Amino acid sequence: MPSSSQWVAFLVASILFIQVPGPSLLFTIGRALTVGRREALLSVVGNAVGVTAQAVFVAVGLGAVVAASITAYTVIKVAGAAYVIYLGVQAIRHRHDAREAMEAHVSAKRGHALRIGAVVGLTNPKTILFFVAFLPQFVNTGAGHVGVQMAVLGGVFGLMAICSDSMWALLAVRAREWFARKPARLDTLGATGGVMMVGLGAAMLARE
16 A cells, blocks of 8 residues: 555645546536535535546556547547536526426436436546546555555545535535525526536537
């Protein structure tokens, strides 16, 4: 396993990376504004599952292939961006759903939110490149089992992401609930969250 100093360095680097606004954080805030606390938190968990899966892929060598292949990186970037844009468009199209669900006290299925978050986390090329670039630096090569060490580091990163993104989701939900005192305002919030996700997807496509 990594040494104590390697763990400290990894935790500091991870905290800094997680707090930098990126696809996962903006997606979380957008989901909180669009569908509310419960679904946003489930999306956070799903997103962390997807990110942790990326770490496992890196551990078995897939990350190095993606980092070295422009085509592979582009495919993942475009797929992830297109999916986020699709979610944004759907949120705009169905901007009345949040108000109708609240008035009817209807809850969405848990699996749906988890799946959405997992797909977004799994197709985020930013974290793949982070894992490829940084995970090897925190591995104790003298201890052996390099792949296992990288997978453990990725799992810890996923747990940290859950804690951080959940905090941001709850903050966003508080704003949503304040506006929701007048249910019709949820229409605007749903559209706002959708526009936010569309913008995020476009930014992902434009990023080199």
